Amino acid sequence: MNEPGSIQLPQTVLSERTQATEPVVEAIKPPSIVRSFLQSKSSGKVADGTFWGLMIVCALSIFLIVLLILSVLVVNSKLSIHAFGWKFFTSSSWDPNSGDFGALPFIWGTVVSSLLAVCMAVPLALCVSIFLLEICPLWLRGPIAFLTELLAAIPSVIYGLWAIFILVPIMRDNVGPVLQKYLGWTGLFGGSNFGVGMLTASVILAIMIFPVISSISRDVMKAVPIHQREAALALGATRWEMIRMSVLRNARIGIVGSVILGLGRALGETMAVTMVIGNHPDISKSLFAPATTLASVIANEFSEATGDLYLSALIEIGLALFLVTIVVNGIARLLVWAVTRGNTARAV
Amino acid sequence: MGSLPVRSANSERMSSLRRSAANHLVTTLAILSTVVVLVPLVAILGYLLYKGASSLNLAFFTHVPAPVGQQGGGMANAIVGSGVILGLASLLGIPVGIGAGVYLAEYGQGRLLGKVIRFTADVLNGVPSIVMGMAAYALIVAKQQHFSAFAGGVALAIMMVPTITRTTEEMLATVPHAVREAALGLGIPKWRTVISVSLRTASPGIITGCMLAFARVAGETAPLLFTAFGNQFWSFNLNQPIAALPLQIFVYAVSPYDEWHRLAWAGALVLIAMIMISVTLVRIFANRGALKGGH
Numbered sequence: 001m002n003e004p005g006s007i008q009l010p011q012t013v014l015s016e017r018t019q020a021t022e023p024v025v026e027a028i029k030p031p032s033i034v035r036s037f038l039q040s041k042s043s044g045k046v047a048d049g050t051f052w053g054l055m056i057v058c059a060l061s062i063f064l065i066v067l068l069i070l071s072v073l074v075v076n077s078k079l080s081i082h083a084f085g086w087k088f089f090t091s092s093s094w095d096p097n098s099g100d101f102g103a104l105p106f107i108w109g110t111v112v113s114s115l116l117a118v119c120m121a122v123p124l125a126l127c128v129s130i131f132l133l134e135i136c137p138l139w140l141r142g143p144i145a146f147l148t149e150l151l152a153a154i155p156s157v158i159y160g161l162w163a164i165f166i167l168v169p170i171m172r173d174n175v176g177p178v179l180q181k182y183l184g185w186t187g188l189f190g191g192s193n194f195g196v197g198m199l200t201a202s203v204i205l206a207i208m209i210f211p212v213i214s215s216i217s218r219d220v221m222k223a224v225p226i227h228q229r230e231a232a233l234a235l236g237a238t239r240w241e242m243i244r245m246s247v248l249r250n251a252r253i254g255i256v257g258s259v260i261l262g263l264g265r266a267l268g269e270t271m272a273v274t275m276v277i278g279n280h281p282d283i284s285k286s287l288f289a290p291a292t293t294l295a296s297v298i299a300n301e302f303s304e305a306t307g308d309l310y311l312s313a314l315i316e317i318g319l320a321l322f323l324v325t326i327v328v329n330g331i332a333r334l335l336v337w338a339v340t341r342g343n344t345a346r347a348v
Numbered sequence: 349m350g351s352l353p354v355r356s357a358n359s360e361r362m363s364s365l366r367r368s369a370a371n372h373l374v375t376t377l378a379i380l381s382t383v384v385v386l387v388p389l390v391a392i393l394g395y396l397l398y399k400g401a402s403s404l405n406l407a408f409f410t411h412v413p414a415p416v417g418q419q420g421g422g423m424a425n426a427i428v429g430s431g432v433i434l435g436l437a438s439l440l441g442i443p444v445g446i447g448a449g450v451y452l453a454e455y456g457q458g459r460l461l462g463k464v465i466r467f468t469a470d471v472l473n474g475v476p477s478i479v480m481g482m483a484a485y486a487l488i489v490a491k492q493q494h495f496s497a498f499a500g501g502v503a504l505a506i507m508m509v510p511t512i513t514r515t516t517e518e519m520l521a522t523v524p525h526a527v528r529e530a531a532l533g534l535g536i537p538k539w540r541t542v543i544s545v546s547l548r549t550a551s552p553g554i555i556t557g558c559m560l561a562f563a564r565v566a567g568e569t570a571p572l573l574f575t576a577f578g579n580q581f582w583s584f585n586l587n588q589p590i591a592a593l594p595l596q597i598f599v600y601a602v603s604p605y606d607e608w609h610r611l612a613w614a615g616a617l618v619l620i621a622m623i624m625i626s627v628t629l630v631r632i633f634a635n636r637g638a639l640k641g642g643h
Binding site for chain 1: 367379384385388389396448450465467471472473474476478479482483490538563564566569574577594597598609613
């Protein structure tokens with residue numbers, strides 16, 4: 001990390017100066033060039049400027065990466081944007097042979113599977129956060145928090161592998177028939193149940209986004225000042241009333257942020273979903289029916305896409321995914337910041 | 349609580365009963381959902397250990413994949429390939445990530461540019477990995493007309509940067525200002541203060557952050573699908589398609605062959621063991637460092 005600075009100064013001057021100012025050190029142990037440069041005290045201006053420049057280049061590169069991804073996706077999807085325009089997002093035909101592309105089935109699959117996953121994960125995540133912060137004895141808090149965070153460390157492809165061999169049979173043989181029997185009248189659980197499909201994908205997504213929602217909502221709840229809790233308890237509130245009035249109410253914006261963050265994660269999740277959703281570009285009312293998402297159609301078809309228009313249509317799907325996740329994440333981050341930075345001590 | 353009107357003793361008793369019932373209900377719900385959440389975790393890890401350990405053998409670590417229909421074979425080339433891609437990604441991603449984190453913590457505090465970059469990093473963190481793969485494809489693979497390990501490394505490096513940036517910034521923020529002021533007060537230039545005082549004090553946390561970013565991308569499959577692409581044979585050439593463990597697991601998991609399913613489980617166990625071991629090792633190492641540097 002120090003090399004860029006040291007190259008710029010003449011080394012002879014440096015070693016002379018070191019010898020002049022620090023003869024004792026020299027006598028004990030001859031310092032290397034790098035070390036003597038590091039120990040020289042008056043090399044400020046040039047090195048400072050260079051270092052600042054290097055750091056700001058690194059920082060700006062993050063900005064550049066986003067711009068680069070955006071521009072590269074826009075340029076490469078031009079063909080499809082010109083050919084289909086806005087109709088691309090409302091048309092439901094996906095026919096590589098005749099060159100007719102529409103993304104509606106994928107948008108449907110992505111939105112439905114993500115929303116279902118969020119609906120399943122949010123109540124659980126909030127309950128676990130409340131348990132860990134307000135109910136759980138201290139000695140148990142660390143291990144359980146560690147375990148739930150371990151869920152986040154498992155790679156997507158391993159979730160997919162587990163889902164194919166464990167979750168799919170369970171959904172097919174145990175959960176599916178029960179849902180069909182008791183909730184069949186809604187029409188949401190009609191048709192044949194192969195185990196792979198929208199519902200299974202949502203369940204695996206819910207498991208995957210749970211740690212995101214849980215850990216961030218916990219941070220947000222932790223940011224609620226302790227005297228808010230004490231005030232509620234002092235007024236005679238039960239623990240639940242205290243949680244509801246002091247914790248949840250003060251942290252609500254941040255909790256919404258954490259939920260949206262989880263949604264953002266679910267929208268872009270690829271591998272596990274691809275492995276269990278069935279990959280069939282169809283809009284069906286039944287949750288048992290196979291579907292496909294924006295991310296999984298890319299994963300499945302991108303490396304086999306023949307023809308410029310096909311490729312460009314897939315890249316336009318990627319562009320849409322990029323823009324949607326950026327907006328969703330942007331909103332979520334702003335909401336989380338609103339709570340964890342500053343505005344926490346709002347009156348109830 | 350709202351406004352409390354005057355109540356009879358009876359209605360007050362009822363309400364207190366109701367309140368304590370609600371309290372118990374929520375407590376039970378919270379405990380129950382924690383148990384429910386731990387079930388899939390235990391199920392996944394347990395089944396992985398059971399299936400993986402029974403499928404693992406020496407050939408897995410020493411052989412390349414066998415042709416379809418033949419027994420045996422391993423994923424030696426995929427393990428090494430993953431190492432190559434991850435090494436390249438770390439080489440590219442870690443310096444940039446740390447540099448950006450240093451800028452945010454040491455120069456960008458309270459400035460508009462700092463805020464914008466911090467926000468961009470957070471947002472980039474949430475961009476789906478498959479989009480990164482697509483960008484790397486369009487930038488590198490499409491230009492070169494062939495898949496390459498290099499493209500895979502770049503895609504993963506881009507994914508590492510925002511995580512490392514944010515943890516580096518957070519870790520540097522925990523370094524007390526007095527320490528920096530002491531260094532600056534001795535006439536040490538700012539850049540040296542940053543390197544030898546701030547970064548050094550925060551180094552255990554920064555190393556942990558890098559390791560977490562590493563662990564996160566180590567299991568990524570989606571960005572490698574059309575960059576590194578996979579390879580059935582040995583390859584060390586950065587300019588050629590290369591095998592990677594997560595890719596191989598994916599291909600084997602969706603295949604119709606039992607023998608390949610067995611190898612997928614073994615691969616999954618090895619992958620997760622590699623991730624867990626590296627994270628744990630670094631945590632131990634970082635803790636020791638914290639003790640040494642923390643006086």
